[in-house]
Amino acid sequence: MVKFSPPSRWIVILCSFSYSLAGPVQIPNLKVPASAAANQQAVKDIFLQSYSAYSEFAFGHDSLLPVSKGFVDDRNGWGATIADAMGTMLLMDLTDLFEQALDFVSKVDFSQSNTPSSVSLFETSIRYVGGMISAYELSGKQHQILVQQAQQLVDKMVFAWADPNQTIPFGEIFFANNSPIVAVNNVAEAGTLDVEWSRVTLYTGNQLYTNLSEGSVRTIANLPSPFPGLPPQLVDPTDDMFVDAFLTWGGGTDSYLEYLIKYARITNTDDNLFADTWHAAVDSSIKELLRTSTIGDHTYLADWNAGEILLEGSHLACFHGGNWILGGKLLNNQTIVDIGLELVEACWNTYASTETGIGPETFSFMAPDGDFTQPDAQQLAFNSEHGFWITTSDYIQRPEVLESNFYAWRATGDTKYLDRAASAVESFRKFLVANETNGFAGLNDVNDFTAGLEDDTESFWFAEVLKYLFLTFDDPENISLDNFVFNTEGQVFEAPPAKAVYGSGTPIAASGQFHTKTSDALPLPVISPDPLVTIKPGPMNGQ
Ligand SMILES: *[C@@H]1O[C@H](CO)[C@@H](O)[C@H](O)[C@H]1NC(C)=O
Numbered sequence: 001m002v003k004f005s006p007p008s009r010w011i012v013i014l015c016s017f018s019y020s021l022a023g024p025v026q027i028p029n030l031k032v033p034a035s036a037a038a039n040q041q042a043v044k045d046i047f048l049q050s051y052s053a054y055s056e057f058a059f060g061h062d063s064l065l066p067v068s069k070g071f072v073d074d075r076n077g078w079g080a081t082i083a084d085a086m087g088t089m090l091l092m093d094l095t096d097l098f099e100q101a102l103d104f105v106s107k108v109d110f111s112q113s114n115t116p117s118s119v120s121l122f123e124t125s126i127r128y129v130g131g132m133i134s135a136y137e138l139s140g141k142q143h144q145i146l147v148q149q150a151q152q153l154v155d156k157m158v159f160a161w162a163d164p165n166q167t168i169p170f171g172e173i174f175f176a177n178n179s180p181i182v183a184v185n186n187v188a189e190a191g192t193l194d195v196e197w198s199r200v201t202l203y204t205g206n207q208l209y210t211n212l213s214e215g216s217v218r219t220i221a222n223l224p225s226p227f228p229g230l231p232p233q234l235v236d237p238t239d240d241m242f243v244d245a246f247l248t249w250g251g252g253t254d255s256y257l258e259y260l261i262k263y264a265r266i267t268n269t270d271d272n273l274f275a276d277t278w279h280a281a282v283d284s285s286i287k288e289l290l291r292t293s294t295i296g297d298h299t300y301l302a303d304w305n306a307g308e309i310l311l312e313g314s315h316l317a318c319f320h321g322g323n324w325i326l327g328g329k330l331l332n333n334q335t336i337v338d339i340g341l342e343l344v345e346a347c348w349n350t351y352a353s354t355e356t357g358i359g360p361e362t363f364s365f366m367a368p369d370g371d372f373t374q375p376d377a378q379q380l381a382f383n384s385e386h387g388f389w390i391t392t393s394d395y396i397q398r399p400e401v402l403e404s405n406f407y408a409w410r411a412t413g414d415t416k417y418l419d420r421a422a423s424a425v426e427s428f429r430k431f432l433v434a435n436e437t438n439g440f441a442g443l444n445d446v447n448d449f450t451a452g453l454e455d456d457t458e459s460f461w462f463a464e465v466l467k468y469l470f471l472t473f474d475d476p477e478n479i480s481l482d483n484f485v486f487n488t489e490g491q492v493f494e495a496p497p498a499k500a501v502y503g504s505g506t507p508i509a510a511s512g513q514f515h516t517k518t519s520d521a522l523p524l525p526v527i528s529p530d531p532l533v534t535i536k537p538g539p540m541n542g543q
């Protein structure tokens, strides 16, 4: 096992609260200081400014292009930004905007795509289904139309299980003829449906949605993997065979792992498969993937490919800190919470180290294993100062670092997390405004503002980044982590009162000898949502 040592600044915090760590996720009776109100208002102002630009130049389309004053319909043209933003509007008390959004989504015909594209089960479930079901709950369960619209989508997506015996769905489907694209899927897309679909079951009474979405996770969790709990990314739904040997907490695998524990929490199922598989994923990650950087002693989870350790990390993977804090609390396991807090530190360091105060899409680091991506002189110099180097320099409005920061705040009450959120708000206002529309954009290079803006306002800017920031500065009793579960798009769902503990206390054991196909006739998927992060097929993949 790789040794890790919590920086001493936490030991004080951890010791003083250790008696209360078992059980609730949040520190009881936590309050925000008075200074939070101004920061919270600043977040609300960013939301209003961003949404106003969207409304002026892109209303009804999926996303605003804030630099070119245009729009893009890359989520089937159903107005992804509107559906995704509704929950945040409700939390921010933006009643007029919510009424307008409700009116819009109520009239969308979700039975057909407004673009020639196929429909992604994953994206559609987390943004549209998740957005509408969360808005249904947050608005007092009076707008039944939101459930009906979500059900219309799910009723079309069930055709992604094309064969009666198929348990893992295909990732993409054409609504025009209910035919899926027959292709390899990835575990993130196949295993990130159950939180949303079980909600649709809850509000419609149709058990089919839970059976299908949960069944996919069960199949993946029961397939022998390289280490217990950690499946490779690619799986063939036609024969339930893995197609690679690449392990990561990043894109393509991320939310499968994230949902194992969240599904256990939101359903309170007595079946320990989900929590124990999550525990196994964490346990295997501690043994096989956890690394401390040679400079700065930062705690990272490396990737792994067919026996080779890859010393790299990503913005997408940075949800892990928050997820380990949440799961560690639910398992009553302080070791997992502590490592989660270390992961939060290292991910924040990727923000604190750049010129803009915003972190990059991907990065690498040095550990005793070596320097997998072979940094150039400039990267080496950056590394000697910061303990990592940037390998993909852009920022595309991702939430994960601020999401984990939010969990760390609610779980520890350490106000440094509020300071970090305030610093991000400041950076966003200073560096992301596109003067053409007054909307908010991404960055081509987080360490060089002059490299320019990236021309997209993602729907998750509204659903995730601004929601997590807003709630960080909110009364911690609002959307308490003890009463709500966030989906992977930042949509909040009501959770039943928590059980005393989740899982059996023992990680699930290996279910057999891992095997993977050396090649597959079927096409490989594009890892969503970012085409910049490409799958790294292993040598076992024959590519
Ligand atoms: C959040 O907390 C504040 C202060 O306790 C309260 O006034 C407000 O209504 C809460 N908001 C929500 C959405 O619950």
Ligand SMILES: *[C@@H]1O[C@H](CO)[C@@H](O)[C@H](O)[C@H]1NC(C)=O
Pocket (backbone or CB within 6 Å): 163, 164, 165
């Ligand atoms: C489904 O599985 C059952 C039992 O293994 C088998 O008898 C049946 O032929 C299968 N059906 C299809 C369509 O593959």
Ligand SMILES: *[C@@H]1O[C@H](CO)[C@@H](O)[C@H](O)[C@H]1NC(C)=O
Pocket (backbone or CB within 6 Å): 206, 207, 208, 211
């Ligand atoms: C869901 O699964 C349960 C348990 O296997 C089964 O009894 C039920 O018929 C299934 N329902 C639907 C609608 O598929």
Ligand SMILES: *[C@@H]1O[C@H](CO)[C@@H](O)[C@H](O)[C@H]1NC(C)=O
Pocket (backbone or CB within 6 Å): 279, 282, 283, 286, 333, 334, 335, 336, 505, 507
């Ligand atoms: C917590 O989980 C870790 C990782 O599986 C394990 O090593 C440790 O023994 C667990 N602690 C307790 C108290 O169960």
Ligand SMILES: *[C@@H]1O[C@H](CO)[C@@H](O)[C@H](O)[C@H]1NC(C)=O
Pocket (backbone or CB within 6 Å): 433, 434, 435, 453
């Ligand atoms: C927008 O305008 C302000 C004020 O002129 C300027 O400081 C800023 O750099 C501009 N932003 C971009 C992305 O060009």
